[in-house]
Amino acid sequence: MNEHMHIAFIGGGVMTGAFVESLLAGHVAQAEDIIVSSRTMATLDALRERHHVRVTLSNREAAAFGSLVVLAVKPQNLHHVFADMKGQMRPEQVLLSIVAGADIARLREGMGHDRVVRCMPNTPAQVGAGVSVWTASPGVSDADCEVVRAVLAAVGSEVHVDEERYIDMATAVSGTGPAYVFLFIEAFVDAAVHLGFQREVARDLVLETMEGSLKLARSSHKHPAELKNLVTSPGGTSAEALYELEKGGFRTAISKAIWAAYQRTLTLKG
Secondary structure, three states, X not given: OOOOOOEEEEOOOHHHHHHHHHHHHOOOOOHHHEEEEOOOHHHHHHHHHHHOOEEEOOHHHHHHHOOEEEEOOOXXXXXXXXXXXXXXXXXXOEEXXXXXXXXXXXXXXXXXXXXXXXXXXXXXHHHOOEEXXXXXXXXXXXXXXXXHHHHHHOOEEEEEOOOOHHHHHHHHHHHOHHHHHHHHHHHHHHHHHXXXXXXXXXXXXXXXXXXXXXHHHHHXXXXXXXXXXXXXXXXXXXXXXXXXXXXXXXXXXXXXXXXHHHHHXXXXXX
């Protein structure tokens, strides 16, 4: 990233912390290039102490500093930011929003600004293993997109899509997805404890099994059904377990959960 690029974060929550840490660790930006605004001084003090970045209680002050302004507030707080910030950004600045459900039209109207990138990251960004799906308004240049790619790549992988509707879909899949995975891990560990394992041992077995399975799925390039069949002998333990999962509506429950998350994403646009 060029030496004149300044990044402002509006909102000091978990995702801002993940971005700041990864940007600094990857030498994408220096501490003096970053400013964070929040309504809570305790939040800002923690960020300043940990990362030595600039902090402010003023959204306008933060935005004035940044060449790239990252909007990272909860959806329910977005109207407060609009009331405070509309018309405050300079034409050459780029707004990168990671606010769930807020589409580009709403962001352009609420901020009074045309150069808008909408993105859906996910929480594994906290360990540099996130995936961010993003798209840009017509006013965003190729050079701006390269800056956005560099920022998003700092927290994991990035996927650009041409149509905004895919952002809403990604919210239900990759954005909300870690919650599904963590619920599965919790249930898996609890079941292992029920069998008689100590909880620490159960947790290690489950996490190592999941990590190894993911590595195999990524490296083999085989369909998941093929990999599943390799583990499933006729009349064996896997066949019995899979029968119970199917009988319990495992696939249907996942499908309904993702569809519900997608529908909720659409209601957040209101």
